[in-house]
Amino acid sequence: MGLKHRIKSGLRGLYARALWGSGLHRLVDRLSRPRLLVLYGHCVDQPATNGSLDADMKISGGRLGEILGALGRSHDLVTLGEGLQRLRSGDARRSMVALTMDDGYRDNLHDLVPLLERTGGRATVFLEGGAVAARELPWLHALGWLVGRVGAEEAATRVASRLGDAPGSPAGVTEAGALKRRLKYEADPGPRDAALAALVQEEGGDPAEIVDALYLSHEEARALAAAGPVEVGGHTAHHPVLSRLDAAGQEEEIAGGAALLRDLFGEETPAAGAAPLGSSGHVFAYPYGRRWDFDDRSPSAVRAAGYACAVTTHAGVNHATTDPYRLKRWPIHDGTRLHEVGTEASGGFELLRRLGIDLVE
Numbered sequence: 001m002g003l004k005h006r007i008k009s010g011l012r013g014l015y016a017r018a019l020w021g022s023g024l025h026r027l028v029d030r031l032s033r034p035r036l037l038v039l040y041g042h043c044v045d046q047p048a049t050n051g052s053l054d055a056d057m058k059i060s061g062g063r064l065g066e067i068l069g070a071l072g073r074s075h076d077l078v079t080l081g082e083g084l085q086r087l088r089s090g091d092a093r094r095s096m097v098a099l100t101m102d103d104g105y106r107d108n109l110h111d112l113v114p115l116l117e118r119t120g121g122r123a124t125v126f127l128e129g130g131a132v133a134a135r136e137l138p139w140l141h142a143l144g145w146l147v148g149r150v151g152a153e154e155a156a157t158r159v160a161s162r163l164g165d166a167p168g169s170p171a172g173v174t175e176a177g178a179l180k181r182r183l184k185y186e187a188d189p190g191p192r193d194a195a196l197a198a199l200v201q202e203e204g205g206d207p208a209e210i211v212d213a214l215y216l217s218h219e220e221a222r223a224l225a226a227a228g229p230v231e232v233g234g235h236t237a238h239h240p241v242l243s244r245l246d247a248a249g250q251e252e253e254i255a256g257g258a259a260l261l262r263d264l265f266g267e268e269t270p271a272a273g274a275a276p277l278g279s280s281g282h283v284f285a286y287p288y289g290r291r292w293d294f295d296d297r298s299p300s301a302v303r304a305a306g307y308a309c310a311v312t313t314h315a316g317v318n319h320a321t322t323d324p325y326r327l328k329r330w331p332i333h334d335g336t337r338l339h340e341v342g343t344e345a346s347g348g349f350e351l352l353r354r355l356g357i358d359l360v361e
C-alpha cells in the first residue's frame with residue numbers, strides 16, 4: 001500500500017470513527033436528502049461450500065448480521081429494486097441500505113437467507129447465467145482450483161506452455177494475484193478458457209463437480225429466487241470484462257445471461273426483461289464493476305436486455321438523480337468496518353465529497 005493510500009485510509013478511519021462514535025452521523029443523515037447505499041459481497045463465510053474462495057469474497061455471518069442490525073436501526077433495509085423504486089417515487093422517508101451478492105454461490109441460499117430472516121434484512125443476488133443455469137465452470141474458478149492444486153508458479157508455467165506466444169501468456173509469473181490479472185486483462189478469453197479447462201482435466205479435476213460445489217444448483221437457485229427477502233438479477237453469461245468486448249459481444253453476454261436465467265426460472269420469476277421495478281428481474285451487475293471493466297457501450301446493452309438499472313463497484317451512495325446504469329456500491333467482507341460503512345450510509349463521506357474531499361475512492 002502506497003503512502004498516499006495509507007494516509008487517506010487513516011484519515012477515513014479517523015473521520016468515520018469521530019462521526020459514528022459521537023452520534024453526529026444521525027444529524028448529517030437528517031440534514032441531507034435520502035440516499036440508497038448498496039452493499040456488495042459474494043458469500044457468507046461457509047467452509048463447507050466456499051472454503052476455497054479468496055477471503056475478500058467472504059463475510060462471516062456474525063459480522064454481516066451486526067452490520068445489517070446496526071444500519072437497520074437508522075435505515076430501511078431494502079432490495080436494490082425496492083430502494084430504487086422508492087427513490088424515484090419520492091417515497092423514501094428514511095435513507096436505505098440494499099445488500100447485494102454477486103455470482104450465485106450456494107451459501108446465498110443456505111446461510112444468507114436464514115440470516116436475512118433473522119435480522120429483517122433483504123438482499124439482491126446477481127446470478128451468472130453460464131455457471132448457475134448452464135453449469136459451465138468459469139475460468140476464474142478453474143484457475144483457482146488449479147492454483148490450489150499445484151501452486152501459482154506452477155499453474156502459470158503450465159498455462160504459459162499451453163498459450164505459447166499468445167497475448168497474456170503468464171510465463172514467469174509467480175504470484176496468484178498477478179496471474180489472475182494477466183489472464184483477466186491480457187489473455188484472449190477463448191484460448192485462456194480452453195487452456196484452463198484442459199489443465200483442470202489433466203490434473204484429474206471434474207469441472208461439473210467444481211461448479212456444483214460452489215454455485216447454486218437449479219433447485220437452489222429457484223428456492224433462492226422464491227425466498228421472501230431476496231430478489232435476483234443478471235450478471236452476464238460468462239462474467240467477462242465487458243470493456244474488452246465489442247458492442248455485439250457485450251450484447252451477447254448481457255442478453256445471453258438474461259436468456260439463460262429466463263430459461264431457468266420460467267414465468268414465475270421474471271429474470272430480465274419487462275419486470276416491474278421492485279420485483280426480481282430488472283437489476284443487473286457489471287462483472288468486476290470497476291470503471292475500466294465496462295465502458296460507454298455497456299449501459300445501452302444492459303438497457304436493451306430489459307434491465308432497469310446496473311450496479312458498478314465504484315464507491316459512493318445513490319440518489320434519485322444518480323444514473324441508474326452506473327449505481328455505486330460499497331464492499332463488505334470481514335475487513336469492513338462498521339463505523340466506515342455507517343458513515344457512508346449516513347451521508348458522511350458524501351458531505352466531504354461535496355467539499356471536494358474524497359476519502360473513499
Ligand SMILES: [Zn+2]
Binds near residue numbers: 102103287
Ligand atoms: Zn461477479
